[in-house]
Amino acid sequence: MKLHKPQSLLRILSLFCIFLGFCLNIYAINEYNVNPLPTSNNIDIPNPNVVIVLDPGHGGYDKGCTGHKSHEKDVNLLIAKKLRQSIEYMIPGVEIILTRDSDSFVSLEKRVQIANQSKADLFLSIHCNSLAEGHATGSETHIAGLDFVNADQHEYLKRHNFIHPDALKELKKNPISNAEKMVLLKQSLDLAEMVQSSLHDNLPYKSRGIKESGFTVLKYLKMAGVLVEVGFLSNKNQEQYINSEKGLEEISYALASSVNTFITDTNLIERKKEAYKTFVSKFGSARSFIEETYSIEILITKGSPLLYFEPKWDNLESIYIVKENDHYFYRTGYFTNYQAAQNALPGIQQLGFDNPQIVNVPSKN
Numbered sequence: 001m002k003l004h005k006p007q008s009l010l011r012i013l014s015l016f017c018i019f020l021g022f023c024l025n026i027y028a029i030n031e032y033n034v035n036p037l038p039t040s041n042n043i044d045i046p047n048p049n050v051v052i053v054l055d056p057g058h059g060g061y062d063k064g065c066t067g068h069k070s071h072e073k074d075v076n077l078l079i080a081k082k083l084r085q086s087i088e089y090m091i092p093g094v095e096i097i098l099t100r101d102s103d104s105f106v107s108l109e110k111r112v113q114i115a116n117q118s119k120a121d122l123f124l125s126i127h128c129n130s131l132a133e134g135h136a137t138g139s140e141t142h143i144a145g146l147d148f149v150n151a152d153q154h155e156y157l158k159r160h161n162f163i164h165p166d167a168l169k170e171l172k173k174n175p176i177s178n179a180e181k182m183v184l185l186k187q188s189l190d191l192a193e194m195v196q197s198s199l200h201d202n203l204p205y206k207s208r209g210i211k212e213s214g215f216t217v218l219k220y221l222k223m224a225g226v227l228v229e230v231g232f233l234s235n236k237n238q239e240q241y242i243n244s245e246k247g248l249e250e251i252s253y254a255l256a257s258s259v260n261t262f263i264t265d266t267n268l269i270e271r272k273k274e275a276y277k278t279f280v281s282k283f284g285s286a287r288s289f290i291e292e293t294y295s296i297e298i299l300i301t302k303g304s305p306l307l308y309f310e311p312k313w314d315n316l317e318s319i320y321i322v323k324e325n326d327h328y329f330y331r332t333g334y335f336t337n338y339q340a341a342q343n344a345l346p347g348i349q350q351l352g353f354d355n356p357q358i359v360n361v362p363s364k365n
């Protein structure tokens with residue numbers, strides 16, 4: 001009898017632990033499912049296509065530099081859109097993502113996040129230059145440089161408040177090793193050389209060469225990336241050229257050619273197809289992993305489901321309500337890739353849903 005009491009206590013305690021474990025587990029599952037950042041379901045699913053991210057610098061209230069008659073943000077966007085057409089024409093089958101395709105403000109961290117999350121192969125940030133002396137001329141290309149390889153940089157930057165907490169969180173979650181950084185640096189330098197030599201060959205002004213810079217949009221990328229200053233808006237003639245149909249045509253042709261050279265020289269299209277084939281042979285059908293892995297979450301309610309749906313809900317093509325614990329998640333659409341979900345976001349917002357979020361959802365299969 002003496003032993004009975006402690007035994008009961010032990011049993012209650014262990015039951016409580018099991019219960020606690022169960023609760024924590026459920027909580028973890030919930031966290032995973034409501035995470036607005038897409039994760040790869042713990043399996044690194046290769047994209048059989050080459051993905052290129054074009055990043056028109058500045059936007060919204062951030063005008064960039066100003067010429068005599070144009071703002072950099074507008075010129076950058078014009079070039080990016082033209083470049084998208086040129087690449088699509090020159091290299092069929094590549095996926096092109098713009099970090100913004102309207103006059104909107106996108107933070108530097110968000111630009112990096114878009115590129116990293118879409119597992120892009122190549123990142124090209126587009127800018128125009130400016131100097132007080134009006135006659136400065138030429139194009140130049142920037143890469144992240146050697147400080148990017150410094151192992152202590154994250155801590156150093158954090159101490160000096162140079163790094164946005166979100167970017168730091170992202171890096172801590174998924175850091176890049178120094179070996180990987182060296183490879184990326186080499187690839188970025190190769191890309192920069194191709195970009196700069198193509199600009200030199202195709203534009204009617206001089207090349208100012210390749211420079212090392214600690215730009216945020218380059219430093220945290222997990223792919224080859226460069227930032228190109230296509231010319232000077234502070235130079236009247238150059239501003240006129242960049243804004244002209246001929247100028248836009250030549251700049252986008254020059255950039256698209258260098259992207260094409262990079263893809264061809266690194267055998268990128270074949271290597272990606274090969275990686276995908278290996279994945280399929282390892283996991284059987286890759287379709288079950290790839291299909292329908294994203295959805296758009298429009299609302300979460302706690303405790304009880306929504307009893308009245310406003311008329312705007314009728315305009316959604318589909319609604320899925322998922323109950324987990326005491327939360328109800330209201331989602332619309334299933335998408336095979338993140339970009340497709342992102343393309344659908346503006347349409348959902350137009351229907352009057354203020355803050356739709358792309359979420360990872362389990363595959364239907």
Ligand SMILES: [Zn+2]
Pocket residue numbers: 057058064065072127128
């Ligand atoms: Zn700029």
